[in-house]
Amino acid sequence: MKTFKLIFGLFLIIGLHSCSNDDDNPPPVNEEEVITTMTITLTPQGGGTAITMRTQDLDGDGPNAPVVTVSGALATNTVYNGSIELLNELENPAEDITEEVEEEDDEHQFFFSLTGTNATTMYADMDGDGNPVGLAFTLTTTDAGANSITVTLRHEPAKDAAGVSDGDITNAGGETDIEETFNFVVGV
C-alpha cells in the first residue's frame, strides 16, 4: 500500500501545482515579421511632383485584403528615382523592415515586372557581391499610355541564376515576402 500512497500523493502534488497558475491572461502577440505596408516613392530627376505607390494591409494576415493606392499619373519622358520603404504597422510604433532588408541585402532582391510599353526600370543599388537589391531603382517613362508594375520581394533568391541579376524573376526561386501590382498611367 506504500506504493499506492506514493502515487496518489504525487498526483495530488502535481495536480495542485498545475491548478495554481490559472487566470493569468496571456499577452497578445503582434506579428513581428509581416510586412503590412510597402511604399514606393518615385521622385522625378530634375524636379517635379513625386508619385507614391502604396500597398497597406493593416490586419496583416487577417481576412481583409490590402489597400492599394497610386497617388497620380507619371509624366512622359521622365526618369524617376525610385525608393522602397517597408513597414510592419502591426507593431506600435511601426517597425521599419527596410533596415532588415538592407542589412541582409545579399538574401533579398526586388523584381519589377512591367506591362505596357511606356516605362522601363533599372536597379540603382547593389549588395556586397555586386548583385542588385532594388531598394533603389530608376523608372524611365516614354510616351503616354496605361501600364502596370508588379513589385516582388524575394527572400533567399538564387541571385546567381540566369537572368536574375538582370531583374528576370523566372529563375529566382526563393520565397515571396511581398508582391503587389500597381496600375498607373503615363501622361494625362
Add this chain to the structure above:
Amino acid sequence: MLHSCIMFAQDCNYRLTGTIEDFHDGTPIVGATIYMKNLDTYTTSNIDGYFSIDDLCKGKLILEISHIGCETKLLEIDVTGDMVRIIKLEHHIEELGEVKVNGKGQLKQTATGQESKIKSEVLSNYSALTLGDVVKEISGVQSLNTGNVITKPIINGLHSSRVAIINNGVRLQDQDWGIEHAPNLDINASSSISVIKGSSALALSGDAIGGVVVLNPKRAIRKDSLYGQTTLNGQSNGRGGSVSTKLGKSFKSGWYVDGIATYKRLGDFEAPDYVLSNSGTEFRSFSINGGFSSFEKGFNAFYSVVDNTIGILSASHLGSIQDLVNAINSDRPLIIRDFTYDILAPRQEITHHMAKAEFYKRFSSFGKITLNYNYQNNQRFEFDRRRGDDRDKAAVDLKLQTHNLRLDVQLDKTIKWISNFGVSLGYQDNFANPETGVRRLIPDYERYDFGIYGLLKHQLNDNWLLDAGVRYDFNRIDAKKFYLTSRWEERGYDEDFSDIIIEDFGTQLLTNPQFNYHNISASLGAKYDWNESNSVLFNASISSRAPNPSELFSDGLHHSAARFELGDLRFDQERSYRLGVSYKYDVEATQLLIEGFINRINGFLYLEPIGTNETTRGPFPEWAYMQTNALMYGVDFTFSHTFNESFSYTNKSSILFGRDTQLERPLIDIPPARTENSIRFSKVSWNDFSAGITSELVAKQNNFPNNDFEAFLPLEGENVLVEISETPDAYHLLHFDAQMKFSFSKRLGMKVRLGIDNILDTSYRNLLNRQRFFADELGRNVNLQIQLNY
C-alpha cells in the same frame, strides 16, 4: 564400426530450430528451458524466444519445455531432416485476463476487435525507421507522411486525433492533431505492436474512432538473468544509420529493470534524380523501466525521453500562391542543394518526456485492481526561415503537459464471465510561448477529462466468445484565445460568441472559449470459432470524439504547412457508427484473413483548401476545417501460403472508399488501393537464411473532391487555376531483403539483415505525403542491419 560411422555422418547432422512463443499473443518467451529427454541435454531460448539444437540424429526426439509461470509442455518430434518448430506455451497464471488494461499489454487487447499484431522479429527490421513505417505491415493500415521521417498511422483511412497510440500503457499526448506532428516514441523500446481497427478497445480510449495502436514493452520474466541486445543500422539513402542498445536484468524474486538507448542520425535523403534538401534528422531516446511483479501484486515505474530534430524539405516552404503554382508546375523541387548532414530551418525540434507509475494487486475470489498514474511533457519548437533578429527564434513554441490517473478493477472470479470497470481522470495544459513573435496558431488552453467504463466478456461455450462495453467521457476545454478583430467578424463570431470576449486590444480580441463535451461510446462483439481452422468475428461500435484544439481554434498562418488554416468554434463532436466483420481461415500451410468494415461518421471533420487569403505577399493558400457526414467502407485482405520447407507466399491488399454524403462527393485524402505480394525463400541449414522479394503496387486514387480554385497571379497578370486536387499516378516498387543468424555460443548470437528498398530506383509521388507537390519519394535505399544478442 566403419559402417556405423558412416551412418552417424549421414543421419546425425540435423538441426532443429524454432521459437518459443506465448500461446495468447505470440510474443517470444525468453529463457525457456528446453530439455531433450532422450539425450539428457538442455538449451534455452534467447531474447527473441529463439533456440536451436544441432547434431540431431534421425528418429524420435522428446522435448520438455518449461518456463516460469508457464505450464510445462512435452513434445515428441520425429526428426527426418532440418526442422523448424514454433512452440506455444500457455502462461497459465495469466489465463484469467484476456482484456488487458493494466498497461503491460502482453495479451490481446480486445476479445472481438479487428486486432493484428506485429511481432518482435518483424519489428526489429524497422529499428532505424518510425512507427508509421512499421504499421504498414498490417493490411489496411498506412502512413501519413510529411517527408520521410514524419509519419503517422492511418487506420482504415482515419488518422491523427482519431488514432490513439498507447505506449507502455500510457496514451501518448503529443499534439497529435497536425498532419506534420509525428508520434514521439522509439520503436526499439517495444517488443510487439498491436493495431486495433475501430474503437472497440474501450478500456484504452473512447474517442479513437479510427483505431488504437498499442506498443508493448518486453514482458518481465521471473528468473535470474542478464541480457542485452545491440542493433546497428546503416543505410545508403540519407547516408547514416542508427544504434540501439537494450540491457536488462531480472531476478527470480520478481524484481526487474531494463534500459534502452537509441541514437539515429541521417543526412539529406535522395530521390532518384535529386537530393531532397534539408530532409535530414537526428533522433535520441532513452528509457528505463523497472519494478516488481508477481501474480498477486506488483508495480512498475517507467521513464522515457525522446529528443528529435527533423528537417523539413527546403522546397516545401512557400511565400505565396505564386510559389505554390510554381511548385505544382515544376517536376523538380525548386531548391536542390548538395548533400549535407546539416539541418537548417524549416525544422522541428521536439522533446517528449513520459513518466509512469503503476501498481496492481489481486484479491482471491474477487479480481485485480490496477492504479496507473502518468505524466507527459511535450515541448515542440518549429523553426522557420526568418529575417533579422527573429532568425534563430522558433516560430512555434508549444509546451503540452498532461497528467492522467486511471483505476481499473477486473472481476474474474469465474473464467466464463470477466468484467472490468474503470475510471480515468486527466488534466492537460498547453502553453504557447508569446516570445516567438508569431501569432499563436494553437492557443493556451486547459483540458479536463473524465472517463468511466464497464466491459463484460463471456465465453458462452467452446465456439462463442461474446463481449460488450460501454464508456462515458466528459471533456472540458478552457482556452484563452486571441482573434484578429477582422477575422472575428469575418467568421461571424461577433454574432454568436460576443459573450466570450474578455479583453479588446483594438486590432485583436482576447476570448475565453469554454466548451464541454459529453461522449458515449459502446461496443458489442462476438467471435465464433466454427472449428479449429475457421472463425468469424463481428464487432459493432459507437464512439464520439470531441473536436481537438486545432479544429476549434486554428486561425492563422501555419508556417511549416505554408498555408492559412482556419478552425471553427461551432464544431460539434464526431460520431462514428462502425460495423466490422472478419473471417479467418488458419491451417498449417495456409492463413487467410478478410476484414471488412463500414463506418458512418456524422460530423466528420476534415481540412481542405478553400481558396486564397489576400496578403501583401499576394494571394496565399487558405485551408479550412469543415464538418460533414461521411461514409467509409473497405476490405483488408491478408493471405499467406507455405508451399514447402523453402518457399512461402504472402499477399496483403486493401481497398477503401470514403464519401461525403452531405455534399455527395468523395472525401479528401483517402488512401488509394494497395496490394503487396511477396515470395520468401528460407533455408534453415544455411544459418537460418531467408530472403524475400516484395512487390508493392499502389493505385491512383481516382475518387477525390475537386478543390481546385482560381487565384489571381500578379506576375502573370491573370487568373490561374491552382490544380491542388489531382492525385499522383499509380506506382509499383520492388523491395528485397535477406537475413542470416549466427550463434557463437549459448549466450551470444547475431542476426545480419540486408535490405534494398525501391530496387529499381523508381520515381514516384505518394498521395499520403504532404510534400507530394514539391518532390518525389525516396530512391533506392540499401540498408544493413547487425543485431547482437548477448
